[in-house]
Amino acid sequence: DTAVSQTPKYLVTQMGNDKSIKCEQNLGHDTMYWYKQDSKKFLKIMFSYNNKELIINETVPNRFSPKSPDKAHLNLHINSLELGDSAVYFCASSQAHYERGEQFFGPGTRLTVL
Amino acid sequence: QKEVEQNSGPLSVPEGAIASLNCTYSDRGSQSFFWYRQYSGKSPELIMSIYSNGDKEDGRFTAQLNKASQYVSLLIRDSQPSDSATYLCAVTPPNDYKLSFGAGTTVTVRA
Numbered sequence: 001d002t003a004v005s006q007t008p009k010y011l012v013t014q015m016g017n018d019k020s021i022k023c024e025q026n027l028g029h030d031t032m033y034w035y036k037q038d039s040k041k042f043l044k045i046m047f048s049y050n051n052k053e054l055i056i057n058e059t060v061p062n063r064f065s066p067k068s069p070d071k072a073h074l075n076l077h078i079n080s081l082e083l084g085d086s087a088v089y090f091c092a093s094s095q096a097h098y099e100r101g102e103q104f105f106g107p108g109t110r111l112t113v114l
Numbered sequence: 115q116k117e118v119e120q121n122s123g124p125l126s127v128p129e130g131a132i133a134s135l136n137c138t139y140s141d142r143g144s145q146s147f148f149w150y151r152q153y154s155g156k157s158p159e160l161i162m163s164i165y166s167n168g169d170k171e172d173g174r175f176t177a178q179l180n181k182a183s184q185y186v187s188l189l190i191r192d193s194q195p196s197d198s199a200t201y202l203c204a205v206t207p208p209n210d211y212k213l214s215f216g217a218g219t220t221v222t223v224r225a
Binding site for chain 1 (some may be wrong): 123146147148152156157158159164200202204206211212213214215217218
């Protein structure tokens with residue numbers, strides 16, 4: 001059984017397009033996260049939701065908008081894609097925000113903007 | 115100053131040797147420390163956590179924490195080719211909801 005799943009796994013698109021990435025966890029966790037990992041492998045937090053409430057909103061362009069319809073799902077919508085958005089995007093979850101050190105990661109979505 | 119700093123490597127060790135990875139953090143109030151392993155093309159996975167000063171051993175892995183020096187390390191004993199990966203140090207800063215990651219140290223174990 002997949003614990004944290006993401007779709008799609010690969011996303012290739014043109015500059016200026018709008019795209020979404022979906023994430024689901026079946027661990028019963030309360031807290032979910034979005035990370036961006038660039039070509040230098042640095043893992044940067046973007047957003048976090050705890051029980052559908054936004055608790056981390058790092059400095060990212062407002063073209064990025066997260067949505068959490070319920071605590072098992074966290075989606076990421078990106079408007080007007082730019083070349084610099086090319087990266088691997090990881091979704092993760094933890095039991096609760098106070099257990100944020102023990103996170104389970106999804107397989108990642110490799111986004112390529114042409 | 116970066117919140118969490120690691121030597122980027124790459125660190126190359128012969129099979130059977132000890133690999134030593136270092137990490138320093140800037141916020142003295144940090145309480146919890148973690149090591150994640152990331153194989154190439156895969157997602158990070160948690161391999162060790164440490165909360166108190168001293169050593170914590172789990173199989174071939176030993177985490178060491180020194181809060182006074184704001185230093186945490188990971189030792190991999192009897193290194194195997196399967197240990198070749200990037201190791202990410204992570205810290206929970208106080209009064210914050212996030213987990214701060216270092217840039218990672220890439221380890222290559224040569225047979």
